[in-house]
Amino acid sequence: MRLGVDEVGVTELMGVTEHARAMATVASAVLLKSLAGEATLIAPLPAGEGDPEVEALLEEIAEWARATLGQPAVPIVWRILARNVHYLRSTWRKEVALMAAGALPARDKRRVTLGVAMATRARYMIEYHTAVLRHAGDTDRDLLEILGVVDHYTTLNTLSEAMQIESDIRPPTA
């Protein structure tokens, strides 16, 4: 990872990647299939049924959804986590902290999370990240470019794992 990214940028990328993978695990684990919503393993918390802290967090997420997704509804994955205030709070705070612009721009981070969702075939999170990116202005051509990178690297990953290729690429010294 050269291209002018320092340790802070690399660490941001790792954080965004593991967060995207964790969220893909969550969404798949509760059998969330699409943003449209249908039966899930764990029922989402109905509106207005949380304690004051849960309701405040959900209101914060609703504001985010209005600004970032262009929809007023809280995405179901957050309503499912809302059944446990600790789970909801820690995951939402992590999302806000990691996905904000830092060394890397927020939109590039979101493209990374979409790439991870595609690579892990997590349908709900693919739709989720795509909705954010489309609202930010990404076109079909942009989404195809992301898919191309995912596709090509999955190819290279498959080959190198199949042949157990040893890494010959070293981090910069000094």
Next chain:
Amino acid sequence: MTTIRMVDPATVGGKVREIFDAALRRERTVFGATQISNIWRCMGHSAELLEANWNRSRALMQRGDFSPLQRELIATAVSIANACHY
């Protein structure tokens, strides 16, 4: 442990040599490589596979609207998600 013998870049000719040279030129620019990377070497036993993937690599990693960094961020994340050590 690599399960395949790596093609020796010094002994290849024709199409494989051409692609190894082109790949090394690109890797030298992108991350300062001094020799062709193992991922391309391992494909050198099949000129068809090497050529197909090299063409896809150029099409998908060099010809888009994004910056090289933007594509590399996604590529790195996908490799982590696929739990690929290389």
